[in-house]
Amino acid sequence: MDSDLLNFLNLFRAFRIHGFFVVVFELLLIGLFVYAVVRLLRGTRGLRMLKGVGLALLVLYLIVRLVAKEYGLQRVEFLYGRLLLLISFAMVVVFQPELRRALMRLGETRLFRRLSRQLNQDVEALVESAIFLSRRKIGAVIAIERDVNLGAIAETGTSIDAELSAAMLNTIFWPNSPLHDLGVIVSHGRIVSAGVQFPLAESGDMDKDLGSRHRAAVGMSQETNALVMVVSEETGDISVADHGHLIRKLSPEALRSILTDLLAGREHRPAPSAAAAPAPPPQTIEVASGARPEISRRS
Numbered sequence: 001m002d003s004d005l006l007n008f009l010n011l012f013r014a015f016r017i018h019g020f021f022v023v024v025f026e027l028l029l030i031g032l033f034v035y036a037v038v039r040l041l042r043g044t045r046g047l048r049m050l051k052g053v054g055l056a057l058l059v060l061y062l063i064v065r066l067v068a069k070e071y072g073l074q075r076v077e078f079l080y081g082r083l084l085l086l087i088s089f090a091m092v093v094v095f096q097p098e099l100r101r102a103l104m105r106l107g108e109t110r111l112f113r114r115l116s117r118q119l120n121q122d123v124e125a126l127v128e129s130a131i132f133l134s135r136r137k138i139g140a141v142i143a144i145e146r147d148v149n150l151g152a153i154a155e156t157g158t159s160i161d162a163e164l165s166a167a168m169l170n171t172i173f174w175p176n177s178p179l180h181d182l183g184v185i186v187s188h189g190r191i192v193s194a195g196v197q198f199p200l201a202e203s204g205d206m207d208k209d210l211g212s213r214h215r216a217a218v219g220m221s222q223e224t225n226a227l228v229m230v231v232s233e234e235t236g237d238i239s240v241a242d243h244g245h246l247i248r249k250l251s252p253e254a255l256r257s258i259l260t261d262l263l264a265g266r267e268h269r270p271a272p273s274a275a276a277a278p279a280p281p282p283q284t285i286e287v288a289s290g291a292r293p294e295i296s297r298r299s
Contacts, residue, residue: 053087118189121164123259126186128166130231130238131252133173139180139233140173141198141213143226144263145187150226154185157196164189173231183216185226199223201244210246217241227262229255 064080067073126142133140143150158179162168164186172194173180179195186192198216206215217228221241228241239248240258247258 053091057084057087119260119263122186122189123256123263125164125166125169126229126259127252127256129169130229130255132166132170133231134236134238137233137236138170138173138175138231139213140169140229140231141183141217141220142169142229143183143185143196143198143217143220143224144229144259145185145192146225146227146263148225150185150187150192150224153198153220153224154193154196157182157185157193160184160191160194162191164191183220198228206246214239214241214246218244218246221245227259229259 060080060083122144126144129140129142132138143153160168160172168191169184171177172184172191182194183196183198184191184194185196199219199222200212200215201219201222206218211232211234213230213232217230217239218241220226220228222244225243230239230241231237232239237248238250238252238255239246240250240255240262241247242262250258
């Protein structure tokens with residue numbers, strides 16, 4: 001109780017010495033920093049780790065404050081301080097994927113966008129290929145590079161360096177072809193590489209009816225800012241993964257709209273369905289959350 005009273009007195013003393021607005025401003029900065037960290041980690045495995053570490057530190061802090069102070073256990077206080085220093089270094093290792101993703105997001109820029117004509121040609125090639133593969137239930141996963149270069153991941157596959165076309169994509173993913181079972185990377189109107197192993201999302205974070213291609217699509221969109229198109233081999237459904245979110249069961253028109261908007265750097269706004277023949281709206285599944293994925297229908 002004495003220590004708690006002392007903390008309150010120190011807070012009021014800080015208000016009196018430094019000024020009310022200065023202290024409030026500093027607390028606001030700390031709050032904004034915590035909010036930015038939570039927002040960055042939201043929907044990732046790192047958020048669950050952060051909650052676990054925070055809970056452990058809170059328990060240890062209460063033990064040190066209530067037990068060590070009460071019984072004069074200076075060694076426990078000394079070890080607690082060194083433990084905090086060790087945890088600060090361990091956090092860099094534990095949250096390395098999240099830190100890398102944050103740096104990638106900081107490096108994203110909208111200064112260099114492809115010309116609309118080239119963009120439309122790329123989108124039409126992707127949509128045409130998706131229709132062909134979907135009708136025949138041929139599985140495919142294609143990552144379209146945006147601002148973050150995918151050269152390091154592309155090196156794990158077979159270099160293609162061919163002009164982007166539906167015929168080339170269909171040939172690559174045709175069953176029993178040497179490169180059909182993994183991913184393709186597309187950049188600036190060219191097929192850069194095929195047979196690429198994409199990073200996989202955690203299976204526990206996704207619906208059980210989604211297979212390895214969808215895990216690869218979501219994992220790729222989490223690790224990079226690539227837009228990933230995936231065609232299901234079981235159902236022929238067309239989906240798009242963007243920043244860890246999977247938009248499923250897309251019609252060709254919806255796919256064209258999503259690819260055009262997101263590759264141009266615009267926020268995608270689904271067009272209203274026609275009254276005469278309403279098409280089923282795409283389902284958006286937030287697969288990177290810790291709880292069961294929620295399905296929301298867009299009108």
